[in-house]
Amino acid sequence: MTTTLGARPAPGRGRARARHRLTVLAFTAPAVLGFVLFFGYPLVATVVFSFTRYDLINPPELTGLANYEFMFKDPLLVKAITNTLWFVVVLTLARTAFALGVASVIARLKSGVGLIRTLCYLPSLAPPVAATLVFFMVLRPNGGPVDSFLGWFGVDSPLWFSDPAWAKPGITAIMLWISGDLMIIILAAILDVPQEQYEAAELDGAGPVRRWWHVTLPTISPVLLFGVVNSVILALQLFTQAVVAGSAGSGAADATGSTKYLGFPDNSTLTFPVYLYAQGFRYFDMGYAAAMATLLFVISFGVTILLVQRMRKNSSAEEGGPGA
Amino acid sequence: MRKHTRAALLCVTAALTLTACAAGKGGGSTSEAAAAPGQDDKLTLTVWSNFSDREYGEVTKALKTFNQKFPNIEIKHEGSQDDDKITAGIRSGNTPDVALSFTTDNIGQFCSSGAFQPLKAYIDRDKVDMDQINPAVREYTEYKGNRCAMPMLTDVYAMYYNEDMLAAAGITAPPKTMDELYDAAVKATKRAPNGDIEVAGYLPTMGFYANRPTILAPYFDAAWETADGKSALATSPGWTEMMTFQKKLVDFYGHDALERFRAGLGQEYSADHAFHQGKIAIMVDGEYRTAFLKAQAPQVRFRTAPFPTLKADQYGTAFTTGTIMGIPKGAKNPGAAWELIKHLSFDTDTIVGLANAIKNVPSTKAALESPKLEVDEAFKTFVDLARSDKLKGNPVTPIGDAHIKAVTDFSVSYQSGQVPDLAAGLKGVDQNIDDQIAKSGK
Numbered sequence: 001m002t003t004t005l006g007a008r009p010a011p012g013r014g015r016a017r018a019r020h021r022l023t024v025l026a027f028t029a030p031a032v033l034g035f036v037l038f039f040g041y042p043l044v045a046t047v048v049f050s051f052t053r054y055d056l057i058n059p060p061e062l063t064g065l066a067n068y069e070f071m072f073k074d075p076l077l078v079k080a081i082t083n084t085l086w087f088v089v090v091l092t093l094a095r096t097a098f099a100l101g102v103a104s105v106i107a108r109l110k111s112g113v114g115l116i117r118t119l120c121y122l123p124s125l126a127p128p129v130a131a132t133l134v135f136f137m138v139l140r141p142n143g144g145p146v147d148s149f150l151g152w153f154g155v156d157s158p159l160w161f162s163d164p165a166w167a168k169p170g171i172t173a174i175m176l177w178i179s180g181d182l183m184i185i186i187l188a189a190i191l192d193v194p195q196e197q198y199e200a201a202e203l204d205g206a207g208p209v210r211r212w213w214h215v216t217l218p219t220i221s222p223v224l225l226f227g228v229v230n231s232v233i234l235a236l237q238l239f240t241q242a243v244v245a246g247s248a249g250s251g252a253a254d255a256t257g258s259t260k261y262l263g264f265p266d267n268s269t270l271t272f273p274v275y276l277y278a279q280g281f282r283y284f285d286m287g288y289a290a291a292m293a294t295l296l297f298v299i300s301f302g303v304t305i306l307l308v309q310r311m312r313k314n315s316s317a318e319e320g321g322p323g324a
Numbered sequence: 325m326r327k328h329t330r331a332a333l334l335c336v337t338a339a340l341t342l343t344a345c346a347a348g349k350g351g352g353s354t355s356e357a358a359a360a361p362g363q364d365d366k367l368t369l370t371v372w373s374n375f376s377d378r379e380y381g382e383v384t385k386a387l388k389t390f391n392q393k394f395p396n397i398e399i400k401h402e403g404s405q406d407d408d409k410i411t412a413g414i415r416s417g418n419t420p421d422v423a424l425s426f427t428t429d430n431i432g433q434f435c436s437s438g439a440f441q442p443l444k445a446y447i448d449r450d451k452v453d454m455d456q457i458n459p460a461v462r463e464y465t466e467y468k469g470n471r472c473a474m475p476m477l478t479d480v481y482a483m484y485y486n487e488d489m490l491a492a493a494g495i496t497a498p499p500k501t502m503d504e505l506y507d508a509a510v511k512a513t514k515r516a517p518n519g520d521i522e523v524a525g526y527l528p529t530m531g532f533y534a535n536r537p538t539i540l541a542p543y544f545d546a547a548w549e550t551a552d553g554k555s556a557l558a559t560s561p562g563w564t565e566m567m568t569f570q571k572k573l574v575d576f577y578g579h580d581a582l583e584r585f586r587a588g589l590g591q592e593y594s595a596d597h598a599f600h601q602g603k604i605a606i607m608v609d610g611e612y613r614t615a616f617l618k619a620q621a622p623q624v625r626f627r628t629a630p631f632p633t634l635k636a637d638q639y640g641t642a643f644t645t646g647t648i649m650g651i652p653k654g655a656k657n658p659g660a661a662w663e664l665i666k667h668l669s670f671d672t673d674t675i676v677g678l679a680n681a682i683k684n685v686p687s688t689k690a691a692l693e694s695p696k697l698e699v700d701e702a703f704k705t706f707v708d709l710a711r712s713d714k715l716k717g718n719p720v721t722p723i724g725d726a727h728i729k730a731v732t733d734f735s736v737s738y739q740s741g742q743v744p745d746l747a748a749g750l751k752g753v754d755q756n757i758d759d760q761i762a763k764s765g766k
Contacts (some may be wrong), residue, residue, distance in 0.1 A: 051766050056411050057437040057653065061765070070763055076757065143590025161585035223532055251586075255595040261531050262729065266736055281408050283726040284433045285764060 001158035003081035020039070024303040043297070056286050067291035079267045084170065087235035087271065090301070091172050091205035095231045096224060098176045109160065116189070125182035132244040133253065136161055161249030164268035171241050171269065175234070182227050189223035190216060212251045224312045229304060236300050239277065274294055357445035358659035361397060367714045368398040369660055372405035373647075380404075381423075389674045390663040390667050397660055400550040408587035410652060414439055421661040428449035428464045428645045429538075432722040435467035440650030442474065443471050446662045448725035454663060456688040458672065460644050460715035467720050474669040478646035479610040479686035480706040481539050481717070483631040484617075489605040490522065500639050502544070502569050505606070505632040509573060511604035521577060522587035524598075526606040528570040531737035533592045534609045537731040539643045540566060543608075545636045548727070549719070555757040557731065558750040565634050566744060567738050574739045582606060595620040611706035615683035630707040630752070642709040646687065646719045685710045722766035727757045 050067055052060035071077050076083030108119055113215055138161040141147050146158040160170040167309055201211045217224075240271065244263065247253045250264035263270030270290070331732050361367060375383045376573045380403040387399045402420070405413075407430050410423045422439070434440040447454065454462060457475060464672060465473040485498055493511040509525030516522050529535060541548065546562025549555065576583055589603055590596020593616075598604045600621035608631050617624055632641050651661045668674060675691040678684070679696045685706050691697065693713055709715065721727055734743070734753045743749045 037680070048496060053763075055433065055437045056441045057414060066763070070759070080425060081680070140588065141584060152664070156584075159587045161721075162583055243690065249587070249593070249594050251533055251589060254591045261732070263530065266740070267733060278726075283720070283724040283760065283764075284430075284437070 003127055035306050036216050040077075046290045046293050049287055050291075050294045052288040054285045054290070055284045056280075060287060062289065065285040067288045070261070070289065071295070072290060076267065076270065079263075080270050080272045083268065083270055084236060084238070086168055088232055089177055090168070091238075092228055092231040094172055094176060095179050095182065096227045096232070097245055099179050099182040099227060100224065101192055102183045104216070106183075106187055107190045117184070117320050121180035121184055122248070124178045126178060128178070128240040129244050132171075132241045133173055133248060134254075135170070135177065136245065136248040139170060139173075161245045161269075164266040167245065167249065167265055167268040171238070171245050174245070182230065182242045186220065186227060187221040190227055193219045195310075222311065223312065225307065229307055232303055232307070234298065236296065236303075237273055238271045239273040242271045242274050245269055246274075264273050336519070348563050349690070357449045357663070359656075360663055361394065361660040363394070365398060365660075366396055367660060368400055369422065369657055369658055369664055370400045370402065370409060370420040370665070371422045371424065371618045371730050372402050372420040374406050374426045375403045377426075379682050385681070386668065386678040387664070389677070390664050391461065391660070393667065394660070394663065397664075411439065414652050414654055417658070419652045421599060421651065421655045421657045422664055423648070423650055423652045425473075425648050427647055427725075428434070428718040428720075429725040430727065431464060431473060431648060431718075432467045433724060434650060435470045435472040436722050438653055440472035440652060441658060443474065443651070443662070445667075446666075446763075447471065450666065451694060452666065452670070456690060458644070458687075458689075458710065459713075459718035460531040461591060461687055462717075462761045463648070464717035465721060467722070473650040474665050475575055475687040476647045476649050476668050477613065477679055477682070478644050478674065478687045478707050478710065480685050481534065481610050481631065481643040482705050482709060483606060483608045483610055483629050484599060484609055484613060485629070486599070486602065486604075487627050488625050489602070492523070493674075495603070499632045500570060500630075501632050501636050502634050505707070506569070506573060508606060510576060510758050514662060519578075519581060521581055523587060523602065524577065524582070524604050526573065527582070527586060527598070527604050528573040529586055529739065531585060531732045533598075533607065537566075537728055537735065538645070539608060540543050542641050542643045543631050543638075544569070545638060545641075555727070555754040555761075557754050557757075558747060559754075562634065563731075563750060564746060567735055567750075569634075570735065571739055579740055591615055597621075599626070600670075607722070611685050611703060612683050613706070614700075614702045614706075617702075626702065628702045630709060638714070640709065640712055641714040641716060642706075642712070643718075644685075644710070644715045646684070721757075721761060722764045723757075726760050730760075 014247050039178055049060060051062060051064060053063045053066070054060035101118055106113060106120065109116060117181055126134075139146050139157070139161055141157055141162070144157070150157045159167040197215045197219070201215050206214065243260070244253065245268040246262060246264040247255070247260045249269075250261040252260050262274055262282075273296075275293045276289050276296070280286045298308065373383060374379075380401070383400075383403075384401045387401055390397065390399060403742060405420075405423075407425050407427050410420075410425065413419050413423075425434070433443075446452075458478075461475050461478050463473075464609060469639075470480050473486075483498060489512050490498070490508065493508070495508050495511060499505040499508045505526060509528075512523065513521065514523040514524030527533075527535070530537065530540075532645055540546075543562075544562035544566040545567055547556045547560040550559055585603075589598040590601060597616070597620075598608075599613075600617065602624065614628070617626060630642060633639050633641050633678045642683065649665045651665065653659050655661050670688060670691045672688065672694055674695070675686045676694045676696045679691065680696075682704070685695065686692050688693070691706060697707070716736065719727070730753050734749055737743050738746060738749065
């Protein structure tokens with residue numbers, strides 16, 4: 001296997017080799033610089049800060065493992081991790097399934113495809129704060145549209161953003177509503193499946209469900225895996241919707257600063273990033289926030305590696321040989 | 325492998341160097357007073373505040389009155405700047421000369437970290453009469469004796485009650501004790517035939533609107549700290565009394581029914597506010613609500629009175645907090661910044677003008693007594709409370725509002741019946757707060 005950039009000039013041509021190296025360096029420099037400045041430095045700095053006491057104003061003081069030790073006696077950290085894991089599992093599955101479902105339906109439509117595709121995609125362009133507030137108003141008990149609708153059937157609507165049991169499902173509903181970006185990607189993958197494969201399956205007597213299961217799904221599985229990884233990252237970083245839903249649920253959506261009640265109700269919306277923000281910017285403990293960020297990075301990295309390995313294993317199995 | 329090790333070491337070294345640089349930015353703060361500007365010095369003072377819309381305009385007008393003393397100084401007022409932005413500004417070297425913060429919860433961090441410069445040298449040099457300011461207001465503008473901020477008006481909290489609703493419930497005088505408040509709340513509550521709450525006499529849920537532990541603590545004589553600086557929730561009986569009082573009312577309403585009712589109420593700073601809509605009869609709130617009610621719900625006939633207290637002899641106690649002003653670390657014109665802060669803190673006409681415009685309570689004794697202060701019947705309650713010696717300030721810690729969240733969370737859990745042992749639970753919250761303060765190293 002050879003690549004253009006990796007090809008070495010013939011021996012004895014020192015000057016040409018140096019020029020070649022400079023050319024390679026010049027072309028890659030912007031990307032490498034960007035990577036070092038905007039990824040490498042923050043990452044390493046975060047790890048360094050995690051071993052310090054740092055109030056954002058004065059230089060950090062080394063405190064060894066104190067921040068990591070504090071994690072074991074911080075009751076809210078456990079809550080924040082539990083909440084985020086809930087989103088990682090439920091939101092990832094729900095978002096991928098929802099986007100796949102909508103894309104599959106749109107792919108089979110005969111008319112009005114453009115309009116429906118646009119309508120399904122549009123919510124993903126809504127600013128997260130506005131989208132969350134709209135959902136809050138729609139789901140509001142005592143007079144909200146959903147509550148009124150359920151009232152016609154004598155059913156009490158859940159308290160959505162006021163009940164700890166319903167707050168996370170409520171935020172998941174918002175995230176599904178704005179999942180049009182993933183839907184469009186999956187739709188493109190479905191439309192890319194070769195028609196011949198469907199025709200061959202049909203000749204073998206496969207109905208629509210079996211064709212979808214045995215032809216569509218395996219063909220678009222790399223895109224679905226992308227959707228899963230993307231959703232996992234989204235769940236791990238869930239912040240804005242959790243803060244806005246919690247603030248609106250507590251009646252303080254229009255309050256400023258620290259009067260906002262993070263995590264309402266009963267810390268059910270206190271996701272890991274929300275708690276990290278609170279520690280860093282509301283409690284002025286950037287050292288502990290950095291330790292939390294490091295933990296989040298390790299978890300995210302681990303989950304991503306697992307998923308990618310799983311994908312490679314599946315691809316190998318489908319192509320009939322290890323490492324193919 | 326050796327290459328990888330070298331690269332990793334290089335990265336760590338670079339990060340440490342850059343980190344040290346980043347942490348060190350923002351210029352210095354000094355305990356010496358910078359000279360006042362001369363009458364011929366041409367300079368621009370940048371002021372950051374979190375005001376917006378109409379209030380931004382009124383505060384800008386108040387800032388401009390400084391030009392009567394210093395016509396050579398231009399004031400540049402930037403609104404919608406919260407504490408996160410102030411901190412980021414200090415770190416990046418883009419520091420305003422004067423920073424106004426709504427969040428007295430952060431004064432401990434501002435003073436102890438040096439984010440706001442110490443003001444003692446200026447106060448001593450100019451022989452400023454700090455006795456002009458109520459002791460409770462002085463408390464929430466300093467931390468452990470280090471004064472790094474001055475008040476710009478204050479908020480005082482008292483009881484609002486709907487006159488018609490209380491009269492309909494047969495209540496002729498506002499409640500003065502917590503027992504009377506309980507009775508009034510029960511009597512003023514209205515339920516639908518199916519048991520749903522239509523009107524709550526008084527809504528006790530912690531975290532709802534102004535039902536914050538900091539605001540409620542003075543009325544129950546609940547102390548935040550023991551004499552040795554530890555969290556006092558378990559040892560100060562007021563906290564147990566507060567939680568028990570709230571739980572008793574929650575049980576009267578029924579937790580689920582109350583939560584369903586509360587979930588349908590409007591936002592705190594919107595026209596849908598529950599008191600504006602006649603959904604609650606009694607509440608605790610700041611003096612600024614009088615202006616909101618006048619503008620957004622003129623049909624509501626309301627009155628104000630001191631909020632009830634646990635013990636009758638403590639009636640007239642009130643919580644106070646407010647906007648604070650400081651000179652951030654690295655400010656370019658600290659001498660002129662102090663002159664502006666002094667002007668806004670002590671110039672009676674400026675204070676009264678701003679208090680009238682944004683309906684806050686003046687922060688000096690002279691301004692409270694000024695005949696120019698516009699005081700109607702509802703506002704008079706707050707002015708009287710501000711004049712009294714029963715004001716209690718915001719607790720000051722170096723951990724932002726972490727302690728407030730810990731108490732609020734616990735209270736909500738207790739109200740919902742999840743805490744079997746109140747005393748043990750309060751001890752747990754004490755431990756949590758003490759751990760967080762110890763972690764801060766301050």
